[in-house]
Amino acid sequence: MSQKYELTYLPAKGKANLIRLMLADQGIPYKYTEYDRANWPAAKPNYPFKQLPVLTVDGSIQIAQSHSIARYLAREHGLMGSNSIEQAQVDMWLDQTLDLRNRLLNVVHIDFEKLLQPFLNSLPDMLEIFETRLAAQPASAKHLALGKLTIADYALFDVLYYLQLLRPESLDNTPVLKAFYTEFAARPKLRAYMETDEFKCLRATGSPHLQ
Amino acid sequence: AMSSNTYELTYFPVKGLGNMIRLILEDQSIKYKFNLITKDTWADFKPTTPFGQLPVLTINGKTKISQSHTIARYLGREHGLMGSNNIEQAQIEMWIDQTIDIRTKFLRMIYENYEAGKQPFIDSIPAQLEPFEKQLTGDSAHLLFGKLTVADYIVFDVLLVLVALSPTCLDSSPHVKAFYTSFGARKNLHAFLEKPEIKSMKFTGSMHV
Numbered sequence: 001m002s003q004k005y006e007l008t009y010l011p012a013k014g015k016a017n018l019i020r021l022m023l024a025d026q027g028i029p030y031k032y033t034e035y036d037r038a039n040w041p042a043a044k045p046n047y048p049f050k051q052l053p054v055l056t057v058d059g060s061i062q063i064a065q066s067h068s069i070a071r072y073l074a075r076e077h078g079l080m081g082s083n084s085i086e087q088a089q090v091d092m093w094l095d096q097t098l099d100l101r102n103r104l105l106n107v108v109h110i111d112f113e114k115l116l117q118p119f120l121n122s123l124p125d126m127l128e129i130f131e132t133r134l135a136a137q138p139a140s141a142k143h144l145a146l147g148k149l150t151i152a153d154y155a156l157f158d159v160l161y162y163l164q165l166l167r168p169e170s171l172d173n174t175p176v177l178k179a180f181y182t183e184f185a186a187r188p189k190l191r192a193y194m195e196t197d198e199f200k201c202l203r204a205t206g207s208p209h210l211q
Numbered sequence: 212a213m214s215s216n217t218y219e220l221t222y223f224p225v226k227g228l229g230n231m232i233r234l235i236l237e238d239q240s241i242k243y244k245f246n247l248i249t250k251d252t253w254a255d256f257k258p259t260t261p262f263g264q265l266p267v268l269t270i271n272g273k274t275k276i277s278q279s280h281t282i283a284r285y286l287g288r289e290h291g292l293m294g295s296n297n298i299e300q301a302q303i304e305m306w307i308d309q310t311i312d313i314r315t316k317f318l319r320m321i322y323e324n325y326e327a328g329k330q331p332f333i334d335s336i337p338a339q340l341e342p343f344e345k346q347l348t349g350d351s352a353h354l355l356f357g358k359l360t361v362a363d364y365i366v367f368d369v370l371l372v373l374v375a376l377s378p379t380c381l382d383s384s385p386h387v388k389a390f391y392t393s394f395g396a397r398k399n400l401h402a403f404l405e406k407p408e409i410k411s412m413k414f415t416g417s418m419h420v
Contacts, residue, residue: 048305064309065305067304068305068307069301071301071304072300075297076297084285084289085285088276088282088285092261092278095278
């Protein structure tokens with residue numbers, strides 16, 4: 001049986017992690033294919049922007065760019081609100097997590113020595129937005145948007161995962177975020193996926209600064 | 212398609228991340244109020260925004276949407292510029308994301324490494340535009356589906372700032388250049404960009420562009 005979805009990436013968690021966490025947690029089946037350093041260069045021209053991840057839908061339609069893939073899957077699976085305004089409200093939180101992720105990835109990939117400390121200095125302000133938002137939600141519904149689970153929650157969890165890999169004490173001053181992370185990580189299917197050998201053995205990024 | 216929403220767009224006196232939103236609104240003749248924030252009024256306005264950032268789109272006087280590309284995507288959906296189904300929407304969005312990669316590199320150069328980084332960045336423009344050049348080869352009027360989508364506005368907006376940095380930077384990308392010329396001739400869009408207060412507005416908060 002051929003899968004509706006095929007996700008293609010490189011041997012890292014990287015930008016595919018958010019998508020894979022969501023697919024695993026939602027129980028959405030997909031085929032996963034991976035290029036390695038040796039065979040990727042020859043395969044590049046087959047992909048829209050010569051970059052990965054790419055989601056191939058129904059065997060032929062290629063969606064590139066990790067956040068566009070995430071938004072597409074979210075819309076398909078009820079994780080992006082019920083109308084256009086709700087979609088925008090989820091989307092803006094998704095973009096906000098992307099800002100944080102991009103700054104983290106800049107540190108790791110562009111100039112670790114120069115950028116690490118400024119990043120850590122700016123972290124409290126960047127995290128405060130999320131901390132305040134979640135603190136304002138009822139205890140039973142610690143979600144970023146619409147009072148319910150959306151793709152924005154997966155994106156937040158994903159960036160907090162990387163943040164704690166970089167610095168395990170990253171969330172020590174944001175108790176609500178720390179509790180969000182712990183609770184989200186305990187979601188049964190998500191936890192099962194994160195306990196697989198495949199997940200555990202996959203390095204975080206291609207950089208030596210974040211393994 | 213016109214929606215019945217009322218819009219207020221709040222931003223600084225710079226083209227920056229607000230310009231692509233204004234291009235959509237102006238070219239599509241969508242009524243909106245532009246709320247200009249200056250250094251003096253920002254401190255009071257900031258706490259009323261979702262993330263302490265601009266631009267913000269206020270819909271029907273109450274719903275505030277932050278993040279410039281979220282706003283652009285929202286307006287695209289509301290006004291028939293986002294494809295006919297979820298897959299088309301995703302394809303439009305991936306091209307928008309690709310422009311964000313270019314804009315991000317540009318802004319990093321402008322704010323963090325202008326002296327040493329300007330020429331290498333300009334030299335990298337043809338390579339960065341390669342997927343767009345390829346995509347526009349069949350039809351240089353529109354990026355996708357042979358029809359106007361919100362991606363066209365956003366690509367055009369990025370090209371505006373690249374050309375401001377280096378007027379000849381599109382010369383090696385003839386189909387992109389043809390798109391830039393024809394899109395820039397759209398009546399409402401051109402009229403908006405030619406307004407004295409818009410024409411004189413800088414692209415960034417830096418002194419360079």
